[in-house]
Amino acid sequence: MKPEVVLYKSLPDDLRARLDAHFTVTAIKGLTPESVEEHADLLARAEGIIGSSCKVDDALLEKMPKLRAASTISVGYDNFDVDAMNQRGIVLMHTPTVLTETVADTMMALVLSSARRVVEVAERVKAGEWQRSIGPDWFGIDVHHKKMGILGMGRIGLALAQRAHHGFGMPILYNARKHHEEAESRFNAQYCDLDTLLQECDFLCISLPLTEQTHHMIGREQLAKMKPGAILINAGRGPVVDEQALIAALKDKTIHAAGLDVFEQEPLPADSELLKLPNVVALPHIGSATHETRYGMARDAVENLIAALAGNVEKNCVNPQVLR
Numbered sequence: 001m002k003p004e005v006v007l008y009k010s011l012p013d014d015l016r017a018r019l020d021a022h023f024t025v026t027a028i029k030g031l032t033p034e035s036v037e038e039h040a041d042l043l044a045r046a047e048g049i050i051g052s053s054c055k056v057d058d059a060l061l062e063k064m065p066k067l068r069a070a071s072t073i074s075v076g077y078d079n080f081d082v083d084a085m086n087q088r089g090i091v092l093m094h095t096p097t098v099l100t101e102t103v104a105d106t107m108m109a110l111v112l113s114s115a116r117r118v119v120e121v122a123e124r125v126k127a128g129e130w131q132r133s134i135g136p137d138w139f140g141i142d143v144h145h146k147k148m149g150i151l152g153m154g155r156i157g158l159a160l161a162q163r164a165h166h167g168f169g170m171p172i173l174y175n176a177r178k179h180h181e182e183a184e185s186r187f188n189a190q191y192c193d194l195d196t197l198l199q200e201c202d203f204l205c206i207s208l209p210l211t212e213q214t215h216h217m218i219g220r221e222q223l224a225k226m227k228p229g230a231i232l233i234n235a236g237r238g239p240v241v242d243e244q245a246l247i248a249a250l251k252d253k254t255i256h257a258a259g260l261d262v263f264e265q266e267p268l269p270a271d272s273e274l275l276k277l278p279n280v281v282a283l284p285h286i287g288s289a290t291h292e293t294r295y296g297m298a299r300d301a302v303e304n305l306i307a308a309l310a311g312n313v314e315k316n317c318v319n320p321q322v323l324r
């Protein structure tokens, strides 16, 4: 008998077929309280789950006594209660690496579009406002050779540093929990504490995971330390930045602008103050959203689940120690 697996996100046909070849798969519409109640028997039998963007907490795990592996189609795993999974001996697989370059591209797009006001002026052109040669009220600020500050020098931070250093001649400052030799030797990146990063950089680019330590790591106090001309880019997780403090800082020009791919609440409510500010570029969490990369993530997540349920957690496992 093949192990039962619950799929809570749609997959391309070929990847679904690969999953079906190994498991008895049932697709459900997300892990909402309603779907969890509706599929209680199925969840009680499932040995694996695969999907993304749903909370997997202790209360859900309680309903899944046979669960051995969860595979998320994402690199971030803040939706999962990893401690509860560890206690229950459940492995968590994720999809690092495959999306790194695409997310760094998105961050560079946010840097460029917020500094050069690309979205705002393109909208003015569409609205028929370009009727004579433009003046300073349409100008942006330079990106090249400005100081790039990277908060979180992991896979994505490193790929962003490469673009900024080699493509735009930007000096790189960074903060992480530890020094990163590769960033320092390849891109001459300088490690600094958070206060120095805030005070020195022209762009503060956040590529941090959401954890208890990073929640609201950037708030009113930190924003006040930034240069008035600085631009904040967040493609890590929304709650790393205190959104109300950010709105206030953008309104009173404590900082110049923001480029955001992630928000405290997603989808961003249509009445969010952020959407009323001309100095904000807001994207709908598209960091990894290209056809190629989203396919690669889904493919890796399927392979991760097949490997994990066969007891192989050498690659892409958040908590391999549970099987040791």
Ligand SMILES: NC(=O)C1=CN([C@@H]2O[C@H](COP(=O)(O)OP(=O)(O)OC[C@H]3O[C@@H](n4cnc5c(N)ncnc54)[C@H](OP(=O)(O)O)[C@@H]3O)[C@@H](O)[C@H]2O)C=CC1
Residues within 6 Å of the ligand: 075, 076, 077, 096, 097, 099, 103, 151, 152, 153, 154, 155, 156, 157, 175, 176, 177, 178, 179, 207, 208, 209, 210, 211, 213, 214, 235, 236, 237, 261, 262, 285, 286, 287, 288
């Ligand atoms: N917008 C989007 O669509 C996407 C968003 N993401 C987000 O980006 C995050 C990063 O991804 P990735 O680069 O692959 O992850 P990595 O684990 O490779 O990098 C994370 C970095 O954050 C640093 N960090 C973690 N906690 C702290 C802390 N308390 N203080 C300072 N630095 C800290 C780590 O420091 P150290 O190196 O010292 O351990 C590391 O440098 C994901 O977790 C996800 O939330 C990812 C993909 C797409």
Ligand SMILES: O=CC(=O)O
Residues within 6 Å of the ligand: 073, 074, 075, 076, 077, 099, 287, 288
């Ligand atoms: O936000 C996306 C991810 O992969 O994490």
